[in-house]
Amino acid sequence: MIVARFRPDVLIDEQSRLAAGWRHRGHRSFRCRVGHRTLVTFPDLAAASPEGERFLTVLRATRAVESVVDSAESPPLGSLAAVGEPTAVQVSEDWTVGGGRFTWIAGPCAVESQAQLTAVAGEVRAHGAQLLRGGAFKPRTSPYAFQGLGQEGLRLLAEASAATGLPVVTEVVDSAQVEAVAEVAQVLQIGARNAQNFALLREVALTGRPVLLKRGFGCTVQEWLHSAEYLLAAGNSQVLLCERGVRTFESATRFTLDISAVSLVKRLSHLPVLVDPSHACGRADLVAPLAAAAAVAGADGVMVDVHQDAHGALCDGQQAITPEEFGALVTRTSRILHSIDPTEPVADHAMAGR
Numbered sequence: 001m002i003v004a005r006f007r008p009d010v011l012i013d014e015q016s017r018l019a020a021g022w023r024h025r026g027h028r029s030f031r032c033r034v035g036h037r038t039l040v041t042f043p044d045l046a047a048a049s050p051e052g053e054r055f056l057t058v059l060r061a062t063r064a065v066e067s068v069v070d071s072a073e074s075p076p077l078g079s080l081a082a083v084g085e086p087t088a089v090q091v092s093e094d095w096t097v098g099g100g101r102f103t104w105i106a107g108p109c110a111v112e113s114q115a116q117l118t119a120v121a122g123e124v125r126a127h128g129a130q131l132l133r134g135g136a137f138k139p140r141t142s143p144y145a146f147q148g149l150g151q152e153g154l155r156l157l158a159e160a161s162a163a164t165g166l167p168v169v170t171e172v173v174d175s176a177q178v179e180a181v182a183e184v185a186q187v188l189q190i191g192a193r194n195a196q197n198f199a200l201l202r203e204v205a206l207t208g209r210p211v212l213l214k215r216g217f218g219c220t221v222q223e224w225l226h227s228a229e230y231l232l233a234a235g236n237s238q239v240l241l242c243e244r245g246v247r248t249f250e251s252a253t254r255f256t257l258d259i260s261a262v263s264l265v266k267r268l269s270h271l272p273v274l275v276d277p278s279h280a281c282g283r284a285d286l287v288a289p290l291a292a293a294a295a296v297a298g299a300d301g302v303m304v305d306v307h308q309d310a311h312g313a314l315c316d317g318q319q320a321i322t323p324e325e326f327g328a329l330v331t332r333t334s335r336i337l338h339s340i341d342p343t344e345p346v347a348d349h350a351m352a353g354r
Helices: 012-024 050-060 114-126 151-164 175-184 198-205 221-233 259-268 277-281 284-297 323-340
Strands: 002-006 030-034 037-042 065-070 089-092 095-097 103-107 131-133 168-171 187-190 211-214 239-243 273-275 301-305
Touching: 002 050, 012 037, 030 221, 050 065, 103 114, 114 131, 114 151, 114 323, 131 151, 151 168, 151 175, 168 175, 175 187, 175 198, 187 198, 198 211, 198 221, 211 221, 221 239, 221 259, 239 259, 259 273, 259 284, 273 284, 277 284, 277 301, 284 301, 284 323, 301 323
Parallel strands: 103 131, 103 301, 131 168, 168 187, 187 211, 211 239, 239 273, 273 301
Antiparallel strands: 002 037, 002 065, 030 037, 089 095
16 A cells, blocks of 8 residues: 655645546545644555556655655554654643653543542542543443443533543543534543444544544454554544553453553554553552553553542442552652653652643
């Protein structure tokens, strides 16, 4: 598959004119703005074919095209080789995920009440979180388990965000919910169960909001990256990848956190990569070491479940850590990152996080 990168000074009108000319010649193409560059992928052309070789010559002779690559090993729009450098995602006016800063996303697995969410949101902000997570709609294995507060949960998330200044990350589980969730959340999450729900991916992409795409527990790395490609091909380059464990023969933990996938994807894709150790292991006592491992492996951030009363939680209480444990985790991980890169600041969880 051939991918062309426009020069940064090429105007949109010129890009559109060229794209129309390529279509007229029978070359199907998809365009996506990634960072400061625009990529165009030609899915029907293989660089090794005679037609592909001829078209490569045409592209390389086009002044507006900065570079051309054959993206055979990785989906093209998400390919690091095509973009040339890692990209970052702006989630609010004052915070960007990726770009060298480590991001903490924290909050309850499910929104249960105003008192619960208000308390947790304030605590995680004070201990260093930059984004607030919380589920309003909860897809559960059992139909009898707590399914979330729905619209009321979204309202409570909006209130907590306004009170703390933390952008909201929450899951969309159905196309009918996309508009309502996008009105509240700065980042729309696609959960593991919907990682290959391609109709939902397209619908979420069209909101223009940043999207946090979790890896399906049965997805290979390539399948995960192809799911991200659905978002990119729909014109939304604000994509965050999240490793949250895969299903293996091991039953001692909820899933098996694939740390190798973090380092691998950072080499294949330009997109930021986060890790959710809470859902990966399903055990509160393993969250801290797995979060540290994710940081060392090169993750751009970590998302963890935090609850004041894990034993009374309505959803996944066994994997939730306390606000105090979250603060200690932020401090410990920042020290690890500082030991690797002395330019990384060391956090003090006793101080406000922002």
